Amino acid sequence: MSTFTTRKSLSRRTLLRGVGATLSLPFLDAMVPSATAAARSVQPAKRISYIYIPMGCDQSRWTPGSKDSLDKLSPILKSLEPVKQHCTVISNLELEPAYPGTHATSNASFLSAARVKHTESSDYYNGTTADQIAAKAIGQQTQLPSLELAMDLMQVVGQCDNGFACVYQNNLSWSSPTTPLPAEAHPRLVFEQLFGDGGSKADRTAALKRRASLLDFVKDDMTRLAKQLGPKDRDRVNHYLDSIREVERRIEKAAAAVAENELPDLSRPTGVPASYAEHARLMFDLQLLAMQGDVTRVITFQLARETSNRTYPEIGISDPHHPLSHHGNDPAKIERLSKINAFHVSLFAEYLAKLAATKEGDSTLLDNSLLLYGSGMGNPNVHDHTNLPAIVAGGANAGVKGNRHLRSEKTVPLANLHLTLLDKAGVKLDKFGDSSGVIGVL
């Protein structure tokens, strides 16, 4: 089965599959670990990215066998083998604000570490999420401050989790307590957001030039107008001119990114791949391209939604995910649940391998990026929010070492991990959500 990626199965070229369109990514054959961070000076991570999995996991098959390292990987984490030198598994994390246990709060509090308002109406209220705090600090340099992605095409309507508005379950990312940012699952729409019409390097350069010339036209227009106006209105026009310069800057950024970053010819994927795995790989490939092209530095990705009843026929699981997660301690059900958990991890592992194989300067995309993979739920059978599954990956240049298993005796708030990751991305906060400090050893 190819779902557990090994080094061998990574081909030199991989295909971005849309319906009727393909897009090829150049791939470096070396899957060797990049130089460890030791030789480098520590600097803030350039980007940060969060991958969410719903409904926790089977912890008995998740927790690594070795105490401090990842030398002995657990069944669910087995696919991390080729990239484990970039990974740290953190055990005994807790998301206290998500109690009393629900799916809605697992998702909504995961990145906010806030207790959401219990409401089904439009007066919903969460905390600003960690990714958006990062976006305000490190996302301003790029074309998109942040990118929100998901896998489920439907916005759930009607009844969601008990007494909670559906926005909690649908949206991971909140730019303010009342502003959930909807995630896009359609590869083409994501592509257009990132690269417009795409095309070859020359095409994209030409497209940016056309935008720049339109912008020149507006600028000229506004400058003339400013001369005809009184002081108060001139002020206003000066604000417009500021906006024009800002857009100019973005176009220049984008043009520089096109020139400096070797991206393959990009053709838009037209549809949504029929299989979940293909769809997920395409979404990961788009994230890789977004990072490689420096279009954005902050990404959230919901790999599946809480209470999802998706079945996974590609790995032989025909039971829906949500009922399986309420396994009632039936060993057969737990085993099937763990297969879904392992399948999700394997998709993440493939993505990490690609990031590690993509050069950036004399380093790699992975070494310059911090990733958190995890869930807001621990044991789904009882809806608890303790002993959450969590993997931190990448960040070598920010001083994050890999091949480690961190486990403290006492439970640690997930917010501490958020605080630590933000800190490593250069965002200094005293406190985040219910945090009680940073995780110094990370």
Next chain:
Amino acid sequence: MSHQSDCSSLYRSALVRFILFCLISVSSSLALPPRAALERFCIDCHDRDAKKGDLDLDAILGDGIEKHSETWEDVVKQLTARHMPPVGKKRPSEAEYEQIVKSLIETLDAQPPKLVASPTLRRLTRVEYQNTVRDLLAVEFDAKSAFPTDEISHGFDNITVGDLPPALLDRYITAAQKIARQAVGTSDKPEINSVRVKSDITQEYHVPGLPLGTRGGVLIPQVFSREGDYDVQIRLQRDRNEQVEGMRGEHQLQLLLNREVKSEFTIKPAKDKNYEKIDAHLKARLHIPAGQHDVGVTFLPKGSPVLERLRQPYKASFNLHRHPRLSPAVYQVTITGPYDAKSTGDTPSRRLIFGNGSTDAKAVLTPILRRAWRRPVTDEDLARVLPFVKEAKDFESGIESALAAILVSREFLFRTETKLDDAALAPRLSFFLWSSIPDDELLAQHPLDVEAQARRMLRDPRAKALVTNFADQWLYLRNLDSITPDARLFPDFDHNLRESLRAETSLLFDDMVKNDRSVLELLRNDRTWLDERLAAHYGIPHIYGDRFREVKLEPEWQRGGLLRNGSILTVTSYATRTSPVIRGHWILKNLLASEPPPPPPNVPALDGVISESLPIRERLAKHREMAACASCHNLMDPVGFALENYDAIGRWHAEADSRGGFADGSEFEGVAGLEDVLLKRPELFVSALTEKLMTYALGRGLEASDAPAVRKIVSRAKAKGWKFSEIIVGIATSVPFTMKSSAP
């Protein structure tokens, strides 16, 4: 009026306005009501010492009215609404009220009009942008999905439009390129259009526009700028388990082009509940000529007998847990093309742009520039856009670039009024009545005959914007989309019903605009507009099919007029129950223009103070026992109670307690009683409507100095049987509308 909308200042002086009755002293030259009236009714509370609500009449009585016209306008407002003096204090008789108000108004109206500056630069709203692109280039563009929401102030989204954030400018550039490309049709690069069907739409019945006898699906009118092959791919709705609901047996799906069947597909139930590939084969390649065509996707209904079940089936079926779909539904249709593109063909846009087949850039661009910039075109103007044509690889793509430039130009995106002459008045008029640019006739006329033009424009189909843009905001219909009644309590609510509710109110307003009826027909009407779904919702028999039609009403149906429209009753309710407070506030604000101030910042929490298990009427009564709440809730709640016969989605329940009242002491029962009171003094409602229309027309909040103009319009309309056109013409010819707006 400005004090109505400026909340903080309003609250500060709220008490004044509630407790004040006044008369004026003596300014020798002005005709004022006798000081005696003031002494009798007002001065007790509003003298130097008591100064209730911050109003000190002693301080202003020595001056002429013109020095304090804002305060006096307020006084007029309170007296006209009979809010002051409060019930329980000594109050003037009806005749005395009228005489006092008349005397004040005479003085206020005699003041010379004041110049109120409106903003020099105003960006087009989303609706205006969309309509303008339609009228300029015959391109249907969805501005709602392309641009962020316009912020609302004074109840409308065309007030605070002076900003241009970078993100918006960025999107303007993208939109301009897209529109220009579609208009000219030079590009042979495949375009992708994905249409998604809202997930809470029930697809068990016929969809208007699709052939009779079909079920569900979607109709997509699209302009194809080039002839060629187009791929159409269809996906089915999944529930939150990623499964296709309602898959019992096989289903037939048809793909139609202009109602002609082009492909037919069979959808078979999936084995092992694996629905991933169930719709993978729903794709076809169609050869489509250039021009506007309707792409339709729909199901053939299954010839099954009527469902027999114990419970009456819901009309809504879209949600797995409450009311599952009975049959599969369309989620998304993606049209990609052209492949193997042929000629550009004859599209409405190309006809508009290239007209007689001219290949002279100047000849092509001059009329477009004139309409886009709403003024005569100079050589200098042309010199700015012609380089785009010269630099292009061929003539048509040059025109495309020039169009894109025009669409991001300041004079297209912004309405700039540095002085108000005919050139500025024409767009004022067209954006007021059409939410779009002037047409050639309006641009050509000098001097502008405002009244004749306004009447002509009202008869034009573009005046529909008064329904879709003005009424949509005034009546809160725009909020309908974000209203989702609790699915447990109201399992029969879906998007289909939402759209039917909206249509009823839109058709009521449209009927008034089109047939120039009395605006009072908005309040009471013996006709309404229904389709089968809405009729069933209201319990009105014998209406079949999804076509809306005018229905003569029986009194026992309890319908007709805004206050009995399900749309309004729904947008003024909570998800789980009615809200007499919101309904009362809505009526005071939108129908009477006497909005109570917002709650004070330190408002005490109700939780724990008043038991949640009490009926709403009792809870609110307890609430009004608190002094901080009573002053405003005494105004709002009793008005809202009159509508208690209608539930949170507008259904009639005869048994409810609907006794209500106004702060002037009048009492009434039910919606009919409330309507009687409103119709007894129609000036109040017509003033409110006029103020709303005028705010929308001017793009700014009204000020005290606008009040004389409003009164003039209302009395003009009264003399003409309250006809809608009289109010419109009144506004278009009013001083605030035609006066120079701001200094250069």
